[in-house]
Amino acid sequence: MPLRFSKMHGIGNDFVLLDGRAADPALPAAVIRAMADRHTGIGFDQLLSVEPPRDPSCAFYYGIWNADGSPSGQCGNGVRCVATWLHRAGALAIGEDVRIESPSGPVTVRLLAADRVAVDMGEPRFAPPRIPFDAAQEADAYALDVAGETLPVGAVSMGNPHAIVVVDDLQSPALQRLGPALTAHPRFAEGANAGFVQPLGRDHLRLRVHERGAGWTLACGTGACAAMAVLRRRGEVDARVQVDLPGGRLQIDWPGPGHTLWMTGPAAFAFDGEWLAPAAAD
Known part of the structure; x- marks a missing residue:
């Protein structure tokens, strides 16, 4: 049929x-x-x-x-x-x-x-067992060996696991190598969506995501939530952030721990x- x-x-x-x-x-x-x-x-x-x-x-x-x-x-x-x-x-x-x-x-x-x-x-989940992520204790960033480089990686779950890396240049050729390697990193038991975020201000981020099971995508809604949540927890962005992805813009609102996060878009x-x-x- x-x-x-x-x-x-x-x-x-x-x-x-x-x-x-x-x-x-x-x-x-x-x-x-x-x-x-x-x-x-x-x-x-x-x-x-x-x-x-x-x-x-x-x-x-x-x-x-x-x-x-x-x-x-x-x-x-x-x-x-x-x-x-x-x-x-x-x-x-x-x-x-x-x-x-x-x-x-x-x-x-x-x-x-x-x-x-x-x-x-919902509320972002940073506890390593809930991501799941192999770590002895919760931290704002974890030093991971990714394709021969040591990267400071934020780890969070938005209902699926995310690895977030702050970068200066989203067009760097290195991302083509780092994205798949981070997605498959062994410390993420179920794999991870690898997000590379470029801060443009306290209320504006630019993001690219290599998704587990799909590869590089024009947009990842949970990835935008994860990137904002990781930086918000570090005190580096405000409670409302515009996130620009290759396919368009999302608005993410999160006051911080103890509150749920809202995503708005088309x-x-x-x-x-x-x-x-x-x-x-x-």
């Missing part, structure tokens, strides 16, 4: 979204990889599904799979697309707050306009279609 989907993106971080409210949308990893291929498939960074909630306090559940078929715990740009998709489906009104369930736990979304969404991403439809290709073999 043809598999209907919506192609969406949040500042260039692109997704295929499946409606699983009436039927289980689970797909083998090989099929996800075939769909994600940008030459012979649809092409996307992550696959999303909207399903009935597991948690009775939530209105919906959304699943997340990377382009390589591996599951993910959270996706900031993806949850904004889920909210916009729910609005088009008649399940979420502008101005309404709705609690929806991700693989890493509930989040609250607030639809500001049909194409703009604010998301309560979400857009590209097209709707049907996947007709046969299942790929492993």
Whole structure:
């Protein structure tokens, strides 16, 4: 049977979204990889599904799979697309707050306009076991050997693990080598999204992210949250920060420890279609 989907993106971080409210949308990893291929498939960074909630306090559940078929715990740009998709489906009104369930736990979304969404991403988690990250004690930065260089790395979870490095130049050729190496660093038990952040002021950051399971992306919502949280904890940025990624800008608000972090940004439809290709073999 043809598999209907919506192609969406949040500042260039692109997704295929499946409606699983009436039927289980689970797909083998090989099929996800075939769909994600940008030459012979649809092409996307992550696959999303909207399903009935597991948690009775939530209105919906959304699943997340990377382009390589591996599951993910959270996706900031993806949850904004889920909210916009729910609005088009008649399940979420502008101005309404709705609690929806991700693989890493509930989040609250607030639809500001049909194409703009604010998301309560929860409180950043810095304790190494909760990232998970191999460290004897919690610190603002950890000295890691990455591809032959020693880097000061901030480690945090936003529902998925992030490694944050402050740099002076986001165009440095060294990042092409450091990004994949940091993503696969053995001290991150589940891998990490590697974020390279260039501070432009106390309220303005520029960011590039190499995502586990997807590689370099135009945008990473949880990565923007993680970069701001690491620098905010160090006292280097204000409570509201604009984060520029290759695909566009996000607003991140976090007063600091003891408070939840909010991410605000756009979400857009590209097209709707049907996947007709046969299942790929492993």
